Amino acid sequence: MPNKSFDVAIVGCGPAGSSAALQLARYGMKVAILEKGSMPRYKPCGGGIVYKALKYIPVDISSVIERRCFSVSLGMVSANKKFIIQRDLPLITMIMRDRFDLLLAKAAINAKVMLLENCKLTDIRSGKRPVLVTSRGDIKADFIIGADGAISTVARKAGWKETRRLVPSVNWEIFVHDKDLEKFDDIARFDFGLFSGGYAWLFPKKDHLSIGVLKTRSNRFLPDALIKGYLKFLGIKRVLHMKRYPYPIPISPRRDGFVKNKVLLAGDAAGFVDPITGEGISGA
Ligand SMILES: Cc1cc2nc3c(=O)[nH]c(=O)nc-3n(C[C@H](O)[C@H](O)[C@H](O)COP(=O)(O)OP(=O)(O)OC[C@H]3O[C@@H](n4cnc5c(N)ncnc54)[C@H](O)[C@@H]3O)c2cc1C
Numbered sequence: 001m002p003n004k005s006f007d008v009a010i011v012g013c014g015p016a017g018s019s020a021a022l023q024l025a026r027y028g029m030k031v032a033i034l035e036k037g038s039m040p041r042y043k044p045c046g047g048g049i050v051y052k053a054l055k056y057i058p059v060d061i062s063s064v065i066e067r068r069c070f071s072v073s074l075g076m077v078s079a080n081k082k083f084i085i086q087r088d089l090p091l092i093t094m095i096m097r098d099r100f101d102l103l104l105a106k107a108a109i110n111a112k113v114m115l116l117e118n119c120k121l122t123d124i125r126s127g128k129r130p131v132l133v134t135s136r137g138d139i140k141a142d143f144i145i146g147a148d149g150a151i152s153t154v155a156r157k158a159g160w161k162e163t164r165r166l167v168p169s170v171n172w173e174i175f176v177h178d179k180d181l182e183k184f185d186d187i188a189r190f191d192f193g194l195f196s197g198g199y200a201w202l203f204p205k206k207d208h209l210s211i212g213v214l215k216t217r218s219n220r221f222l223p224d225a226l227i228k229g230y231l232k233f234l235g236i237k238r239v240l241h242m243k244r245y246p247y248p249i250p251i252s253p254r255r256d257g258f259v260k261n262k263v264l265l266a267g268d269a270a271g272f273v274d275p276i277t278g279e280g281i282s283g284a
Contacts (some may be wrong), residue, residue: 006032006114009132009141011121011154013039015057016267016284017147018104022058025111032141033113034134036120036148039105040098044171044245045281046203046210047100048092048188053282059107066094066205069188077233078193092188094203094210121148124157130262144263147284150248152269158260164250164271169214169278170222174231175241176209183235184209191233200230214249214278222246251275 008024010017013035024031035041047066049057068090074083085091109115116136123133124144132139146154150166184204192199197217203210213226224244231239253271258264266272272283 004137004139006030006139006141008032008143008145009034009139010145010147011132012146012148012267012269013037013105013115013117014043014101014147014149014267014284015104015281016269017145018101018108019056019058019284020145020147020266021108021113022104022111025108025113031108031113032139033105033108033115034119034121034132034139035105035115035117036135038117039115040102042245043097043101044169044247045097046171046201046212047095047097047205048201048203048210048279049095049281050277050279051087051089051091051093053279054090054093056282057104059103061093061095061100061103064095064099064103066096067186068093069186069204071187073187073189075189075191076193077191084187092203094188094205096205121153121157124154124263126158126261142262146263146265146269147267148269150250150268152265154263155254155265155269158263160254160260160265161256163255165252165275166248166250167214167216167278168218168220168222168246169212169249170227170244170246171210171212172227172245173243174209174211174236174239175207176236176239180236180238181207181209191230194230194233195226200226202230202234216251216275249273249278249280251278 007029120135125131198215250271267284273280
């Protein structure tokens, strides 16, 4: 590794990591992002950016927009009711996280941030200048930002206890016939009451559907029967190809603070996710 000493080392190349890196680099700091994967990488996510989040995104994202949804449907399945909200502004902008996160990472790199890929943080040695122990060797930094998501190693190694509420969720990327894809054009939908203590969503993308479920009243694994039931409810009979991506969502912030010694937590690592919608890109 060419240089192992930075003003700030940021762990995680999601939206929290890249936007913090970009901002700090613009202030003239020497910044590195340590990412355990290699960009672009898949992140389990519906990929829906709510309108309020758009103003926080530090780059033009038009090249990675899959669809703009000006309508949102809220289904109350057990009451057999559906509410459609329609606005002149895109209520939810659809992206795929691999391309979106890469775009943010490139903006950080252009601002002279060093991106260290395949660089997994395994430990932190505290001291006057903390040392990040990684799969690519030790790295020194004056400050560390833990932007390493819901299962944050930084938080654990820097001494945080688990005080966030983590709930299970699953996103499926589902490819269907064009006829079925057209049925769900440009409208984001949330359906409540199909199963207890949670809801399902359908977010249309350019060439497929991102469909997922979240349960706030369960710490347990979500069975595939939930998605099968939802597909049936949606009237999707034939799936060409589908892939399942489970991941927890922290729906409450940490109760023991966000800064310890020289470490700051951001995004999911801090628990900055909307407790009802599970939306965390704006918090990141
Ligand atoms: C199924 C699901 C659907 C969701 N849908 C939406 C949605 O539609 N809209 C929305 O706004 N939010 C959604 N969210 C929430 C959203 O995905 C997160 O809030 C957001 O990704 C948080 O960004 P982040 O940068 O904090 O962390 P992440 O995006 O999780 O990025 C963390 C990064 O850190 C890296 N990393 C982790 N550990 C290490 C390590 N030890 N060393 C180095 N690197 C490491 C990871 O590889 C990753 O790249 C969803 C979440 C889930 C699970």
